Amino acid sequence: MKEIRINTEYITLGKFLKYVNAVDSGAIAKIVISEGEVFVNQEIETRRGRKLRDNDTVSYDGVDYLIRIDNEN
Template sequence: MEKIEFTVNGEYIELLGLLKATGIAQTGGHAKMIVEDEEVLRNGEVETRKRAKLVPGDVIEVGGEVRIQLK
């Protein structure tokens, strides 16, 4: 599994923004499809809210292939 550390600038980053910023999704539409297909886990739970506010300390897993640690 690929591991990425991502530094949040500000209080939070929205899920769709994170997927685009890390290059997991090429476009906003692609990011939406990833979330709608329930491929995203936030701290071990399926996250279906596209605009979920992610904060430092959250761990995001995408498709069982990528793990993102927010700092």
């Protein structure tokens, strides 16, 4: 599982997929999310605006990610 650190309270699912370079664009993120190809906390997630917070997991295309909030602001 890849640990991904962010320095905000949350990140939306669509932005996250672009952030980790899992997709090339927001349009592709919208498609793969709406088609049920992305899992958040082991459940299919179809909302690209889903807020990901500390300790959430995302699975897409055979890769698992763990969200960690970096509170060093």
